[in-house]
Amino acid sequence: MYYRSTPNRMHQEVLSFLLFTIANYIDSNGYPGEVYPGPFAVKLFHDRDDTVEPDISVICDPEKLTDRGCTGAPDWIIEIISSSNLKHDYVRKLNLYLDAGVREYWIVDPRDRKILVYYLKNEHTEDFMVKPYTFQDKVKANIYEDLCIDFNDLNL
Numbered sequence: 165m166y167y168r169s170t171p172n173r174m175h176q177e178v179l180s181f182l183l184f185t186i187a188n189y190i191d192s193n194g195y196p197g198e199v200y201p202g203p204f205a206v207k208l209f210h211d212r213d214d215t216v217e218p219d220i221s222v223i224c225d226p227e228k229l230t231d232r233g234c235t236g237a238p239d240w241i242i243e244i245i246s247s248s249n250l251k252h253d254y255v256r257k258l259n260l261y262l263d264a265g266v267r268e269y270w271i272v273d274p275r276d277r278k279i280l281v282y283y284l285k286n287e288h289t290e291d292f293m294v295k296p297y298t299f300q301d302k303v304k305a306n307i308y309e310d311l312c313i314d315f316n317d318l319n320l
Contacts, residue, residue, distance in 0.1 A: 171246070174274045174320060178244050179219055181318045182272070186222060189311050197224045197239070205233030206241075208264035216257065219244045222307070237264040239307050244272045258282065262292060268307050274320065279303055 171179070183201050190197045203217045222240035223229060241261055243253045253271055261269045261282075268283040277299035283306040285291040297303045299318065305311040 171244075175219075175244050175246060177320060178272055178274050178318065182220055182242055182244075182313065185313050185317075186220070186305075186311075189308070190222075195308060196226075197222050198226070198229065200234075206238060207233065207235045208237055208260065208266075210235065214260060214264070216260070218242065224307070237261070237266045239266070240268040240270075240305065241266050242270040242272060244274065247275070268305065270303075277320075279315070281306070283307075 179201060183199060187199045189195070190199060200221045200223070202219045202221075204221055206216050206218060206221055208214045208216065218238070218241040220240075220242040221234060221238040223234050224239045225236070228234050228236040228238070243257060245253045258269065258271070268281070270282075271280045273279070279297040279299070279301075281295045281297065281303060282292050283295075285293050297315070299315040299320070302312040302314045302316075305313065
């Protein structure tokens with residue numbers, strides 16, 4: 165069991181900005197995928213009880229969606245961190261998501277205005293790359309060919 169504090173306003177503004185940007189992109193381009201904000205139950209493994217509630221989950225395979233949430237690794241997970249969950253998101257969840265086969269994992273830190281993007285080098289390998297960004301950058305979403313999110317558009 166983990167203590168979860170109530171998200172602050174900055175957390176919610178970042179979440180709303182990312183959620184609407186991603187959902188708009190998927191809808192306008194007809195790409196596969198559904199985007200869900202937390203709380204949204206994600207059971208990462210079929211044979212284990214690891215269930216998480218990421219801030220944002222993008223699932224491209226509709227077969228993974230159930231009435232209760234998602235069973236199997238989402239294609240893209242975004243966690244917006246706060247001071248109360250640093251170790252949880254940077255260590256525990258990072259390892260859990262990589263082990264589960266999440267293709268892309270973003271850790272967004274509104275306080276330090278930084279983004280870490282972890283992504284599979286290609287679909288046929290387990291080699292992960294990591295790229296650091298700031299809130300002054302356009303950040304490439306690697307699961308989609310042409311989605312770049314301009315964090316300058318986030319008015320904080």
